[in-house]
Amino acid sequence: MTRVRAMIRRVARSRGSTIVDVAKLANVTPSVVSRVLNEDPTLRIKAETRTRIERAVEMLGYQPNHAGRALRRSRSDVVGVLLPDITNPIYSGILVGIEQCARDSDYVVMLGNADEFSRRPQTYNRLLGGGRLDGMLIQRPNDLDDTRLSRLLDPGMPTVLLNTTLPGTPGSVIFDDWRAAAAATEHLIALGHTSIAHLAGPPAVDSARRRREGFEQAMEAAGLPIGPSAIVHAGYGSDGGREALRDLLRAAPEVTAVVVASVVAAIGALGAAREAGVRVPEELSIVALHDVWMASYTAPPLTTVRMPLRELGETAMRMLLERIADAPPRDEVIRHPAPQVVERGSAAPPRAR
Amino acid sequence: MTRVRAMIRRVARSRGSTIVDVAKLANVTPSVVSRVLNEDPTLRIKAETRTRIERAVEMLGYQPNHAGRALRRSRSDVVGVLLPDITNPIYSGILVGIEQCARDSDYVVMLGNADEFSRRPQTYNRLLGGGRLDGMLIQRPNDLDDTRLSRLLDPGMPTVLLNTTLPGTPGSVIFDDWRAAAAATEHLIALGHTSIAHLAGPPAVDSARRRREGFEQAMEAAGLPIGPSAIVHAGYGSDGGREALRDLLRAAPEVTAVVVASVVAAIGALGAAREAGVRVPEELSIVALHDVWMASYTAPPLTTVRMPLRELGETAMRMLLERIADAPPRDEVIRHPAPQVVERGSAAPPRAR
C-alpha cells in the first residue's frame, strides 16, 4: 500500500506515468495493459484482471504517450489542413466540419497556411513531413495552377483536395457548383430578369469555371442571351467584387441583375453599387453563392445560395480517413443538402434604372 | 556505387529514410549525423565529413522522424490553440499571428475547439495530452467562469490565456481594452456628443469589464453623465448586438451615440437601427471596437477602433515559447500599436432625432 502511494506521488511529480507503471500497479505486463487500452478483439482476459488494470489507469491518471505510439505504429493520428486564409468565413466554415469529424474519429488537426506552403514548400515539408501527419486536406490557393499543385503534392501522402479537382489525381471533394450557380440564376429569371450578368471568380480556378458553366446553362435553358460584357472575372475577395461590379456597371448598363460567385465578393459588390448610387435591389438585384452570417447583416441583406460548408469539411475528412485506411481515391460532389436559395433583400423584380 | 543506388531505391519505395541510412551513405555513425543536423555547437568536425553528410541527406531526401525525436527529447515542438469559434474574424485574426510566429520558430499548431474543451475535457485531454503538446494557447469561452477555467487547466502544461486574465494564474495577454474603449468614447465626445451609451459585452467576461471601465473613465474625464440605461450588456455576437440596440433605443431615446464592445455586435446593431428606422450616423453614431474587413463594407461603413489582432497572436505565441523554455509566467498588455480610431461612415456630429 505504501508502495502504491509512493508510485502515485512519483508519477504526479514527473512528466506522467508510463504503461510500465500501470502494469506494475496492476500486477500484469505492459503488453496486457496495451491490449486492454487498445481494445484488442483477440484478447481474452479475466474480468477481474481487467478491472485491476482499469483501476490502475485511473489511479495514476495514465495517458498513453503519443510519441511512443506513433513511433511504434508508424501512424500519428494527425491530419494536416492547409488553407489559404482562415480569415475567410468560407474556409473557416469548412474547417469547423473538418475539426468536428476529426475529433469524433480520435484524430487531431494541424493547421497550415496554403499560400506559404506553395511559396516555401521546404519549410512546410520540414514542419509537416517526417511522419508527423497521416494525411492532408488542402484548399488550393487561387493562383496555383495544376502543374504547380501536382509538383507540391507528395504522392506518398494520402491527400484530399477541397473545392478543387486536379486532372490525373483523384481524391477531391467539391460543392455542386453548377447547381448552385444555376439555382441563383433561375431565381433571378423567375423574378422576371432577362439581362443578367455574372461576377465570376478567378478565371484559372476550377470552382469558378463550374459556377460560370452553371450560370450559362441556366441562361441557355431559359432562352436568355448572355451579353458580351456580362461575364466579369474577379477575385473571390471583397475588393475583387467591388472592382468587378464597378467595371460591369460601366460596360453593361442594361444589366438588371447579377449572380456573384462568392458572398465575400458580393459584399464588395454591394459597396460598389452604393458608391455608384445604384440602389439594390430596386435597380440591381444581387444573388451570391455561399451563405455566411454576415449576409444577414449587409444593407440590404444578401439573398444567397446556401452551400453546406460543414458537410463538405466532414465529407472531406471522412474521405481522408478512408484513404489513410488504404481505400482507393475517389472524387465526390456534395449534393446533399442541395444548394438552396435563401431569400433576403438583395433580389427583386426588375425595374428600369 | 551500386550500393548507393540500391539504397536510394529502397528508401524511395519505403516510408522514408532514417538517420541510419544517411549515416551509412556518408560513412559515419548516426550520432554524427544527428549532431550536424541539430547544429550541436560542441561538435568539431572536418569540413569534408560535413559535406559528405549533407550530400547524403540531400540524396536520400532525408527528413528526421518527428515521433522518434519527440520520444527521445520529450518535446513535440507542437502547440495547441483552443478557440471557441474560428468562424469569428477576431479569433481567426489572432490565429493568423499565432500560426505565423509558430512557423518562424519551427513550431506547428494544433487546433481545438474551446467550447468542446470546456464541455468534454476528457476528450481533449485524451487527444491533446500524452505529450502531444509542449504548450497551449487558450481563448476563454464567454460562459466559462474563473473557477471552471482553473479546473480545466493542467498546471503542468505551459499555458497562455488570450484576451483574458485568471486571478492567481499569470500568463495572459490582453489588448489595451481600457484605452480602446476610451478612444472610441473620446472620438464621439470630440464630435460633440454628450448623451453616449455603451453596448457592452457579456457581463461575466473580463475583457467586457475592461472596456466598460474605459468607457466610464472617458465619460467621467469629460464631465459627462452616464444615463441609467446607458450601459447595456449583450453577447459579443451579432444577434446580441441587434437585440441590445433594440432595447437601448426603447429605454434611452435621448442617446445620440453608442460605443459597441465588438465589431461583430456592432454589425448586428446596425441591423437593428435599420429595422427601427434610425438613420446612422445622422440620428445615431456608432463606433465599434476591433477592426475587420467587413467593417468597410457595411452600410454605412463602420467607424472602428483598430486592435492589433496579429500582434496579440504573435506576442502570445512568443510568450508561450518563453514559458516552454521555463521562463516564469507573466501577464502582458498589447499597447503597440496603440488602439486607433479608423474613421469611416458611422460616426458624425449629433443631430436631434
Add this chain to the structure above:
DNA sequence: CTGAAAGCGCTAACAT
C-alpha cells in the same frame, strides 16, 4: 574528430 551504447514509451508477434 568520430564511434558505441543506451533508452525514451509503446505495440505486436510469438511464446507459454
Add this chain to the structure above:
DNA sequence: ATGTTAGCGCTTTCAG
C-alpha cells in the same frame, strides 16, 4: 489468460 521479446528512429552521454 498472460508473459517475453524485439525494435520503431532518434539523441546523448561517454569513450576513444
